[in-house]
Amino acid sequence: MPSRAASSTQSPPIPAGLTRAQLLEIYRYLRLTRTLEERLTALYRQSKVIGGLFRSLGQEGESVGSAYALARGPDPDILSPLIRNLGSMLVMGAEPIAILRQYMAKAEGPTRGRELNVHFNDLEKGYLGQISHLGDMVPVMAGIALSFKLRGEPRVGLVYVGDGATSTGTFHEGLNFAAVQKVPLVVIAEYNRWAYSTPPEKQFAVKDLVEKAKGYGIPAVTVDGNDVLAVYEATKLAVERARRGHGVQFVEVKTYRRKGHAEHDDQHYVPKDELDWWAKENDPVDRYVKQLGDRSGDRCLHRRAAAAGGICAGRCVRRPAGGTATLVPEPLMADVTYLEALRQGLWEEMERDPSVFILGEDVGAYGGAFKVTEGFAKKFGEARVIDTPISEAAIVGAAAGAAHMGMRPVAEMQFIDFISCAYDMLTNYVATARYRAGLATPIVVRGPCGGYVRGGPFHSQNPEAAFFHTPGLKIVYPATARDAKGLIKASIRDEDPVIYLEHKWLYRRIKHAEHDDQHYVPKDELDWWAKENDPVDRYVKQLVQHEWVEERELKAIDDRVKVEIDQATDACIDEPLPPGESALGGVYADPPAVPRHWYRSL
Amino acid sequence: MADVTYLEALRQGLWEEMERDPSVFILGEDVGAYGGAFKVTEGFAKKFGEARVIDTPISEAAIVGAAAGAAHMGMRPVAEMQFIDFISCAYDMLTNYVATARYRAGLATPIVVRGPCGGYVRGGPFHSQNPEAAFFHTPGLKIVYPATARDAKGLIKASIRDEDPVIYLEHKWLYRRIKEALPEKEEILTPIGEARLAREGKDLSIVTYGATVWKSLEAAEQLAKDDGLSVEVLDLRTLLPMDDAAIMRTVQKTNKVLIVHEDTRTGGLAGEIAARINEQAFAWLDGPIMRVTAHDVPLPYAPTLEDFVLPQTDDIVKAARWLAAY
Numbered sequence: 001m002p003s004r005a006a007s008s009t010q011s012p013p014i015p016a017g018l019t020r021a022q023l024l025e026i027y028r029y030l031r032l033t034r035t036l037e038e039r040l041t042a043l044y045r046q047s048k049v050i051g052g053l054f055r056s057l058g059q060e061g062e063s064v065g066s067a068y069a070l071a072r073g074p075d076p077d078i079l080s081p082l083i084r085n086l087g088s089m090l091v092m093g094a095e096p097i098a099i100l101r102q103y104m105a106k107a108e109g110p111t112r113g114r115e116l117n118v119h120f121n122d123l124e125k126g127y128l129g130q131i132s133h134l135g136d137m138v139p140v141m142a143g144i145a146l147s148f149k150l151r152g153e154p155r156v157g158l159v160y161v162g163d164g165a166t167s168t169g170t171f172h173e174g175l176n177f178a179a180v181q182k183v184p185l186v187v188i189a190e191y192n193r194w195a196y197s198t199p200p201e202k203q204f205a206v207k208d209l210v211e212k213a214k215g216y217g218i219p220a221v222t223v224d225g226n227d228v229l230a231v232y233e234a235t236k237l238a239v240e241r242a243r244r245g246h247g248v249q250f251v252e253v254k255t256y257r258r259k260g261h262a263e264h265d266d267q268h269y270v271p272k273d274e275l276d277w278w279a280k281e282n283d284p285v286d287r288y289v290k291q292l293g294d295r296s297g298d299r300c301l302h303r304r305a306a307a308a309g310g311i312c313a314g315r316c317v318r319r320p321a322g323g324t325a326t327l328v329p330e331p332l333m334a335d336v337t338y339l340e341a342l343r344q345g346l347w348e349e350m351e352r353d354p355s356v357f358i359l360g361e362d363v364g365a366y367g368g369a370f371k372v373t374e375g376f377a378k379k380f381g382e383a384r385v386i387d388t389p390i391s392e393a394a395i396v397g398a399a400a401g402a403a404h405m406g407m408r409p410v411a412e413m414q415f416i417d418f419i420s421c422a423y424d425m426l427t428n429y430v431a432t433a434r435y436r437a438g439l440a441t442p443i444v445v446r447g448p449c450g451g452y453v454r455g456g457p458f459h460s461q462n463p464e465a466a467f468f469h470t471p472g473l474k475i476v477y478p479a480t481a482r483d484a485k486g487l488i489k490a491s492i493r494d495e496d497p498v499i500y501l502e503h504k505w506l507y508r509r510i511k512h513a514e515h516d517d518q519h520y521v522p523k524d525e526l527d528w529w530a531k532e533n534d535p536v537d538r539y540v541k542q543l544v545q546h547e548w549v550e551e552r553e554l555k556a557i558d559d560r561v562k563v564e565i566d567q568a569t570d571a572c573i574d575e576p577l578p579p580g581e582s583a584l585g586g587v588y589a590d591p592p593a594v595p596r597h598w599y600r601s602l
Numbered sequence: 603m604a605d606v607t608y609l610e611a612l613r614q615g616l617w618e619e620m621e622r623d624p625s626v627f628i629l630g631e632d633v634g635a636y637g638g639a640f641k642v643t644e645g646f647a648k649k650f651g652e653a654r655v656i657d658t659p660i661s662e663a664a665i666v667g668a669a670a671g672a673a674h675m676g677m678r679p680v681a682e683m684q685f686i687d688f689i690s691c692a693y694d695m696l697t698n699y700v701a702t703a704r705y706r707a708g709l710a711t712p713i714v715v716r717g718p719c720g721g722y723v724r725g726g727p728f729h730s731q732n733p734e735a736a737f738f739h740t741p742g743l744k745i746v747y748p749a750t751a752r753d754a755k756g757l758i759k760a761s762i763r764d765e766d767p768v769i770y771l772e773h774k775w776l777y778r779r780i781k782e783a784l785p786e787k788e789e790i791l792t793p794i795g796e797a798r799l800a801r802e803g804k805d806l807s808i809v810t811y812g813a814t815v816w817k818s819l820e821a822a823e824q825l826a827k828d829d830g831l832s833v834e835v836l837d838l839r840t841l842l843p844m845d846d847a848a849i850m851r852t853v854q855k856t857n858k859v860l861i862v863h864e865d866t867r868t869g870g871l872a873g874e875i876a877a878r879i880n881e882q883a884f885a886w887l888d889g890p891i892m893r894v895t896a897h898d899v900p901l902p903y904a905p906t907l908e909d910f911v912l913p914q915t916d917d918i919v920k921a922a923r924w925l926a927a928y
């Protein structure tokens with residue numbers, strides 16, 4: 001029998017600060033969620049719902065309780081719901097009619113029939129629509145929170161993630177990114193015992209999700225997810241800490257998914273008595289009602305909530321599609337390299353527009369692997385030239401989140417080859433955002449591409465074909481210094497996501513070795529490691545000190561090693577390289593049966 | 603001979619390979635006791651045990667990566683993507699690690715990555731994708747895409763026995779929609795790399811694959827009836843490596859070619875097929891190579907929108923008429 005969240009036999013005291021009216025409002029949202037879902041179930045059975053239907057039965061408490069801890073109204077906090085967070089959306093002001101329209105794919109629905117179920121957003125009310133790819137919203141919400149931090153706005157982001165979704169790479173990348181950046185983000189991890197049919201024991205080997213957070217240095221608490229007020233209190237605390245600049249906060253809510261994954265799922269894998277227990281003994285609404293103890297009041301609220309569907313008009317929020325600025329690059333001085341031209345373009349845009357910022361690996365003090373952003377951190381500050389963890393999906397996702405909020409991020413891939421790690425984020429999240437959710441995502445993802453530099457298979461790629469197929473992306477690829485500058489400026493000003501490919505063979509054209517001179521490492525630190533902490537020196541000292549061996553034995557080995565290496569070097573130094581044609585073949589076990597070059601005989 | 607659905611044929615193929623070869627095993631999300639989101643592996647865990655039918659965390663990159671590691675050591679893993687749309691989360695692993703392993707390191711990686719793809723089912727943008735174009739460009743991968751029950755079975759078996767990584771795309775709209783009598787005794791193996799002539803004709807060729815094979819056959823029927831046109835339909839079955847010879851044969855026979863696919867247009871496979879025809883059979887063409895594809899947008903959810911965006915029989919009929927009259 002799986003563990004059950006502690007059922008509270010004694011209710012906690014009503015949290016300070018909540019008024020009687022607010023207590024009742026919370027109740028209204030609980031009811032609204034349940035009633036709306038019941039209605040949707042009926043519609044689903046009548047085949048009025050076009051796709052699947054996902055229920056949050058038994059989890060309404062954590063959705064409502066957590067969302068209620070956020071600031072609503074003008075410039076609200078922003079949350080990103082999952083399929084089981086209908087309650088959270090309602091708290092933020094989503095209208096039941098919008099939900100109904102969306103489920104039924106109506107033209108008047110918030111995405112005009114493009115997206116399904118609760119996949120839609122209203123940033124003015126404070127919620128961002130999810131995509132299906134689990135985990136992806138964590139980096140995106142990290143970016144939303146980053147925009148708050150960059151602009152000094154006292155706002156907080158909140159992202160929900162299921163127990164199953166904590167297995168995805170994007171969850172981990174996003175969490176770590178947010179932790180390092182200390183952005184105001186609250187993560188609500190929903191331990192509801194199931195991920196489709198899979199229990200937590202098959203998702204992860206830790207017992208509680210808080211342990212994952214702790215691995216990233218994030219303060220984390222576990223709360224009884226079916227105790228609405230406990231969830232509210234824990235989230236409130238987390239939100240306030242995040243708002244005060246204490247960085248990411250993690251709240252694990254223990255709850256239970258009482259319905260199947262979706263309505264088609266008969267839950268045959270769920271022990272019946274377990275379901276019964278959660279329904280009878282640990283229903284969040286029942287428990288809340290008991291806590292309130294005002295039975296006459298809630299009956300009246302019940303009616304009000306039930307009548308709530310249908311009073312509000314749906315609205316599709318779309319930012320106008322922006323036109324592409326045609327830019328005539330300013331005349332360049334003679335003898336500017338491709339790389340320098342790109343640098344100038346970036347620099348000028350950073351100067352022109354404070355919403356432009358740069359993020360990527362080693363782009364700050366180091367100035368980027370190819371020195372494209374050299375001097376930027378000094379001039380514009382570390383807040384606008386952000387050194388990130390090695391997490392391409394998080395870099396792109398965070399850029400997207402910040403862009404939704406009006407920023408103009410330029411994300412650097414250290415080598416464009418690593419853009420493959422953000423493939424899902426780019427093609428599924430970023431590229432579709434305007435079409436499916438009316439969200440502007442003016443980001444630039446740039447990086448060095450191309451061969452002719454002996455980079456081998458993972459530092460020479462031209463990734464355009466991988467993205468060319470995806471509607472919603474733009475791809476530019478300058479060949480001249482003038483275009484390197486003109487296109488980076490135009491890309492930054494473009495209203496849509498642009499992949500900017502810069503050919504590293506063109507960077508300088510003339511040979512100009514720029515090695516890592518380790519200027520970012522304190523000199524005395526290097527010296528110390530060399531003099532005091534060289535592993536070979538230390539090992540030798542140990543051996544000799546203990547008189548395990550004699551020094552001359554070591555010396556003999558030194559000599560032999562030298563000879564061995566000399567011999568090997570001599571042997572191979574003049575060996576020929578493989579002939580060019582040998583690059584062909586060997587990709588498959590059997591060569592393709594079809595002759596490849598018929599046209600030569602035409 | 604019993605009539606079996608496309609889904610059942612796939613299931614049979616998997617089952618037979620699991621029985622035949624103890625190194626074959628299955629891994630994926632909810633594939634065990636639950637039997638997979640579409641019940642493709644229903645009953646497998648019971649029969650073959652949980653060690654060979656592994657429920658994994660929701661980690662596509664880990665599923666594919668672990669499959670590759672096991673394959674290097676002589677296992678034959680079949681990895682399920684719950685929906686093929688989530689293969690994007692393993693894009694790096696597939697294109698950089700798996701696809702290059704033999705070439706760069708001499709490592710055999712006989713894995714199959716399979717999953718339900720395709721639209722016409724109101725799945726919206728993230729449960730309807732056709733991901734072939736994302737992988738078609740990567741040397742080292744193979745891609746198969748059955749359109750019939752027979753090939754669903756024959757190709758899964760061939761994919762498992764193949765020495766290289768194979769992406770096996772199964773169209774969820776076909777799962778229970780098409781049926782075919784399959785002999786119970788005979789072993790069905792569809793060779794990878796060979797197209798199938800789905801209908802013979804002489805006036806015009808349609809080159810296609812997946813669900814649009816059926817739309818094209820419908821169109822051909824209609825064109826025969828209404829216009830007296832004789833339309834040939836070539837079902838590619840394997841997308842990578844592509845059966846150029848079969849394509850050129852049909853082009854040389856009818857001299858007019860229409861390429862039909864469900865995936866979006868820009869950067870889709872039709873462009874590559876057209877380029878190959880241009881290179882290899884230009885002299886035989888009596889008209890421009892035409893394409894019928896989805897429009898260049900993420901696939902929308904509302905039935906009206908989805909129907910508009912995806913290629914329909916009518917679209918094929920119209921394009922074929924235009925081309926025939928050229």
Ligand SMILES: Cc1ncc(C[n+]2csc(CCOP(=O)(O)OP(=O)(O)O)c2C)c(N)n1
Nearest residue numbers: 084132133134162163164165194195196688
């Ligand atoms: C990357 C990815 N892989 C697989 C899926 C298919 N899928 C949808 S929901 C789900 C289970 C999610 O479980 P959990 O995160 O615990 O959320 P819950 O349903 O319990 O709220 C799965 C496997 C997906 N949406 N995204």
Ligand SMILES: [Mg+2]
Nearest residue numbers: 162163194195
């Ligand atoms: Mg769960």
